[in-house]
Amino acid sequence: MSYVTLDELREHLKIENNDSDLVLTIYLDTATSVLESLITDDVNNDTTGKMAKALKNATLILAGWYEDERNGSTNSYVIDPIYGLPTSVVSIVKLFRTPTAV
Numbered sequence: 001m002s003y004v005t006l007d008e009l010r011e012h013l014k015i016e017n018n019d020s021d022l023v024l025t026i027y028l029d030t031a032t033s034v035l036e037s038l039i040t041d042d043v044n045n046d047t048t049g050k051m052a053k054a055l056k057n058a059t060l061i062l063a064g065w066y067e068d069e070r071n072g073s074t075n076s077y078v079i080d081p082i083y084g085l086p087t088s089v090v091s092i093v094k095l096f097r098t099p100t101a102v
C-alpha cells in the first residue's frame with residue numbers, strides 16, 4: 001500500500017520536473033516498506049483516516065530524508081539512535097506500534 005503519490009512527493013520536495021521520477025519512486029517504495037515493517041497496527045482498520053494521514057506524513061519525511069542523503073550530504077535531521085531514522089518518523093511510527101515482549 002502506498003501512502004503518497006509521486007506527484008505529492010515531487011510537490012513536497014519542490015521538484016518541478018519528472019527527471020528524478022525513477023529515484024523518487026524507489027524512495028517512495030523504500031519508505032513505504034520501512035514503515036510497514038515497523039508498524040504493528042492494522043492499516044485496514046483505520047476507520048478515522050488518522051493513521052493514513054500520519055503515515056503519509058511519515059512517508060514524505062522519510063522519502064525526503066533519502067533525497068537529502070542521496071549524495072551523503074550533511075543533514076539537519078535528528079536521528080533516533082535505536083531505529084536509525086529521523087525522530088519525527090519514529091514518533092509517528094510509535095503511534096501505530098504495539099510493543100512486543102521478547
